Amino acid sequence: xxxxxxxxxxxxxxxxxxxxxxxxxxxxxxxxxxxxxxxxxxxxxxxxxxxxxxxxxxxxxxxxxxxxxxxxxxxxxxxxxxxxxxxxxxxxxxxxxxxxxxxxxxxxxxxxxxxxxxxxxxxxxxxxxxxxxxxxxxxxxxxxxxxxxxxxxxxxxxxxxxxxxxxxxxxxxxxxxxxxxxxxxxxxxxxxxxxxxxxxxxxxxxxxxxxxxxxxxxxxxxxxxxxxxxxxxxxxxxxxxxxxxxxxxxxxxxxxxxxxxxxxxxxxxxxxxxxxxxxxxxxxxxxxxxxxxxxxxxxxxxxxxxxxxxxxxxxxxxxxxxxxxxxxxxxxxxxxxxxxxxxxxxxxxxxxxxxxxxxxxxxxxxxxxxxxxxxxxxxxxxxxxxxxxxxxxxxxxxxxxxxxxxxxxxxxxxxxxxxxxxxxxxxxxxxxxxxxxxxxxxxxxxxxxxxxxxxxxxxxxx
Amino acid sequence: xxxxxxxxxxxxxxxxxxxxxxxxxxxxxxxxxxxxxxxxxxxxxxxxxxxxxxxxxxxxxxxxxxxxxxxxxxxxxxxxxxxxxxxxxxxxxxxxxxxxxxxxxxxxxxxxxxxxxxxxxxxxxxxxxxxxxxxxxxxxxxxxxxxxxxxxxxxxxxxxxxxxxxxxxxxxxxxxxxxxxxxxxxxxxxxxxxxxxxxxxxxxxxxxxxxxxxxxxxxxxxxxxxxxxxxxxxxxxxxxxxxxxxxxxxxxxxxxxxxxxxxxxxxxxxxxxxxxxxxxxxxxxxxxxxxxxxxxxxxxxxxxxxxxxxxxxxxxxxxxxxxxxxxxxxxxxxxxxxxxxxxxxxxxxxxxxxxxxxxxxxxxxxxxxxxxxxxxxxxxxxxxxxxxxxxxxxxxxxxxxxxxxxxxxxxxxxxxxxxxxxxxxxxxxxxxxxxxxxxxxxxxxxxxxxxxxxxxxxxxxxxxxxxxxxxxxxxx
Numbered sequence: 001x002x003x004x005x006x007x008x009x010x011x012x013x014x015x016x017x018x019x020x021x022x023x024x025x026x027x028x029x030x031x032x033x034x035x036x037x038x039x040x041x042x043x044x045x046x047x048x049x050x051x052x053x054x055x056x057x058x059x060x061x062x063x064x065x066x067x068x069x070x071x072x073x074x075x076x077x078x079x080x081x082x083x084x085x086x087x088x089x090x091x092x093x094x095x096x097x098x099x100x101x102x103x104x105x106x107x108x109x110x111x112x113x114x115x116x117x118x119x120x121x122x123x124x125x126x127x128x129x130x131x132x133x134x135x136x137x138x139x140x141x142x143x144x145x146x147x148x149x150x151x152x153x154x155x156x157x158x159x160x161x162x163x164x165x166x167x168x169x170x171x172x173x174x175x176x177x178x179x180x181x182x183x184x185x186x187x188x189x190x191x192x193x194x195x196x197x198x199x200x201x202x203x204x205x206x207x208x209x210x211x212x213x214x215x216x217x218x219x220x221x222x223x224x225x226x227x228x229x230x231x232x233x234x235x236x237x238x239x240x241x242x243x244x245x246x247x248x249x250x251x252x253x254x255x256x257x258x259x260x261x262x263x264x265x266x267x268x269x270x271x272x273x274x275x276x277x278x279x280x281x282x283x284x285x286x287x288x289x290x291x292x293x294x295x296x297x298x299x300x301x302x303x304x305x306x307x308x309x310x311x312x313x314x315x316x317x318x319x320x321x322x323x324x325x326x327x328x329x330x331x332x333x334x335x336x337x338x339x340x341x342x343x344x345x346x347x348x349x350x351x352x353x354x355x356x357x358x359x360x361x362x363x364x365x366x367x368x369x370x371x372x373x374x375x376x377x378x379x380x381x382x383x384x385x386x387x388x389x390x391x392x393x394x395x396x397x398x399x400x401x402x403x404x405x406x407x408x409x410x411x412x413x414x415x416x417x418x419x420x421x422x423x424x425x426x427x428x429x430x431x432x433x434x435x436x437x438x439x440x441x442x443x444x445x446x447x448x449x450x451x452x453x454x455x456x457x458x459x460x461x462x
Numbered sequence: 463x464x465x466x467x468x469x470x471x472x473x474x475x476x477x478x479x480x481x482x483x484x485x486x487x488x489x490x491x492x493x494x495x496x497x498x499x500x501x502x503x504x505x506x507x508x509x510x511x512x513x514x515x516x517x518x519x520x521x522x523x524x525x526x527x528x529x530x531x532x533x534x535x536x537x538x539x540x541x542x543x544x545x546x547x548x549x550x551x552x553x554x555x556x557x558x559x560x561x562x563x564x565x566x567x568x569x570x571x572x573x574x575x576x577x578x579x580x581x582x583x584x585x586x587x588x589x590x591x592x593x594x595x596x597x598x599x600x601x602x603x604x605x606x607x608x609x610x611x612x613x614x615x616x617x618x619x620x621x622x623x624x625x626x627x628x629x630x631x632x633x634x635x636x637x638x639x640x641x642x643x644x645x646x647x648x649x650x651x652x653x654x655x656x657x658x659x660x661x662x663x664x665x666x667x668x669x670x671x672x673x674x675x676x677x678x679x680x681x682x683x684x685x686x687x688x689x690x691x692x693x694x695x696x697x698x699x700x701x702x703x704x705x706x707x708x709x710x711x712x713x714x715x716x717x718x719x720x721x722x723x724x725x726x727x728x729x730x731x732x733x734x735x736x737x738x739x740x741x742x743x744x745x746x747x748x749x750x751x752x753x754x755x756x757x758x759x760x761x762x763x764x765x766x767x768x769x770x771x772x773x774x775x776x777x778x779x780x781x782x783x784x785x786x787x788x789x790x791x792x793x794x795x796x797x798x799x800x801x802x803x804x805x806x807x808x809x810x811x812x813x814x815x816x817x818x819x820x821x822x823x824x825x826x827x828x829x830x831x832x833x834x835x836x837x838x839x840x841x842x843x844x845x846x847x848x849x850x851x852x853x854x855x856x857x858x859x860x861x862x863x864x865x866x867x868x869x870x871x872x873x874x875x876x877x878x879x880x881x882x883x884x885x886x887x888x889x890x891x892x893x894x895x896x897x898x899x900x901x902x903x904x905x906x907x908x909x910x911x912x913x914x915x916x917x918x919x920x921x922x923x924x925x926x927x928x929x930x931x932x933x934x935x936x937x938x
Contacts, residue, residue, distance in 0.1 A: 030823075035735070039796075041567040044550040044822055045560070046535065059527035065534075066553075082516070082528040085599045089607065091524035123570055141737045145814065177737040177866050185737055187866035225869075228895065228937045229704070259521045260621035260658050263665070339531045378858040380875045382623065382658045383665050385891045387873035389862025407864050409871035411893045411937075435815055437918070459871035459893035459937045 003069045004156040007076050011053050012158050018054040020157040024338035027115055028149035033126035035141055041119050048338035051075040055083035057093025063339040097322035097329050099299050101160030106293040110168040110197025114148035122146055129206035133176055136214035140179035146172045161298040168197050171433055174210050178217035188217035193433035194287040220392050223404035232368030233456040234361050237429035239374055240351050241446025244279045246377040247386045247414045249349040252306045254321035256381050263384040273310035273418025276354050280305050281316055283331055283347035289433035290347040290444035297342055301331040318344050336440030351448030354424025361423050361452045368396040369458055371408050384414040411457040425450035484645035487635035494536055495639050498561040503540035507577045507638040510536050511821045515630020518606050523622040535821035540564040546574035550822050575799035578774025580641030588763030589648035591676035595631050602627050605682045609655050612686030620693050625655035642774045650675050655689040668693025673914045675763045696876055699888040702938035708851035709894055709934045713926045717915040718860025720924050723868050723898035725829040728782050730793035734801035739868040739899050748788045749902050753836035755783040757808055757829050765923035766830040773825040775807040794827040815919045833925040838910040844930055851880035871895035896934040906930045
């Protein structure tokens, strides 16, 4: 792969001040079982590379039509052409924050390499888990999708960095539909995954997970609609993680901060929330779905403290955004594929644990909602509002879990919510797998302990 | 996920002065079919996808970077002893290996619903614009600048926080050993602008977008003006009064709801199997008689229009809801074969959660251009008679709703009060909740302001106007 180094050297000769080549190879298998039958088994292999240049303080990126010297040279010329055309119109020149050149090869070897496990074994695992769900009376349908991949990335920069990394990833998604009286149906989702191989299933058994999911789905089927209005809420580790991701993580993405799209702009050092709240984005969580050895600019992944005891401590940074803000890059640049531009992204976003038991959290609630499991969320970082959906919920009355509720959604203002967290559990859970969309889809992890939020806006379905 | 700005779609890739030559892709597809037959497939199909496009990003009031790119990949389907298997690859050198792996997957997969056979295809117009295919980076830069200048002219104090332009060509070809041959080439253009206006008491935002398959008629400056005007109108919001109210959804607040709670709920895969709120309701009234909801893959210039779908079924206009009655579900070859239905011609190849066409996934029914047909009211008539209501411009979180039950609770941060048939002032963020099939059944009026919309997690296009629905729960 001398060609990569040659391309970045050529870029400098042609007037670029910086260049990198990012090559990616992805070997993947996607297997799906629905209602006890194998529906999909798709093996695939994909390779590609892109060239990125900084010319006159302006970025240009081009994907190579083929991963060979000719294709790379063409990509270089196109990236330079784009940057040259744009440069006269760019108001602020890019200055990259300096990083040390790194030469490294990291291969995360899973204990049980999923790419070496035959399709038949994957099918059997899904069929067994499917049976565990559908054998529960009332479960109308079970869809189980298993995606595994090994992604090899090589990043070569004009500053001497040459990093190769190999990362395995696996995600099992279980989607259940329960059907009750009068044709009423509800859905339920569960996931297992991480930067792991099949050993992920030693820690969490797919059949057990599917069986538990089936029980949850049935509970929602007969659950009552949630009350609407302002209520105390206890969020489970999954939802606490989604809160950390949606409400804080996105608002700490330095590109949004610089663009004026984050309400956390210029507020580092300010006390924004309760002493109890510490939130980190940690790219090094072992086995976390959003973990990586290096980011897509060849900067080592790190543990980034975003909020410490309620005080805003830092942002998630790429080299460009770190340069603009006068900060140190912290490994937050990620691209969804070889063709995509690295953006500032989260990795595993977690709320740090506190010191309360779940019972203690409950005790303090006269009337509220215990919300569990996530259906995902969304945030408007400029206005500072967020929304996320819980999978299942219970009414809390006088410190006791009482009536099961369905379709609970929470809405809030980030700053208000940070101050209304008044108790944090000591039961922090390791990141659970998620997929984050910000123009590009990337794997992430979320997690945290049980968290109590006072006076949150709860909206239920009809 | 952060709130979506409808930025330039990744569907659009690089532009070059050479056409992609769909005919060349078809020859490649035929070659890959022959390879698969040579390694032992009884029948084979190859889908070759190629895209070229460019995009420009706008951040904090300036163009910041540009990308050009192209993508090419091949999806292979083989049949062996009546079963079908899949594989994909990007490099020609991997074609044989992929064919063998597809055969391995056919050993464990179920019966094949068959591959496309020779058929005469009727072209769909308005898919390719030679001017757009040749659009230069320089001209696109001027268009982006025009968009920003227009916004600044209307809202000088606002920050142009983000946006961009993306344009390009996508071509694909499908060939089967059963005689099907088809190729499509289309252009597309997307642009958006998002403004943030910070004031002492609250932050106002405004956004707008353009989406087209042709350059002609695209009003870049108009997009900038609309975004700015919305931000200006949204200043100084007051708190919403909670309770059941009439809600007028702008098209920009409907995409998520229709994608997750309608289009998915009428897919044969779940609907035939009793797993959707619409299961068992074929022939039943689901909307007022005045309206129909159709999927029209032959819409002129439609974002998801094509003469044939991604598994070679010739396209036709399908009435999902016909004069208020649920008329059909949407099926691909596989779900049609399982449930004794006919393929609807609305299959797309796309990975889970992705809104782009892809060679990595087998085809499945998704929907193409979901369109509302029926009486349309002008703005005054749309709002007439609403004593107290809200006008909702955006809605976050439809993807977190319970798709199986249709219950939803979306959060809106750009909304206005409606008082006595007129739009009054802006409101602070609120949650709107209800049940989507109930809301459809209670549709009171539709506007004339149809806009093109795109799915967030599937390559579905929708063409929807403002819709007025009574009795939804609003929580402040």
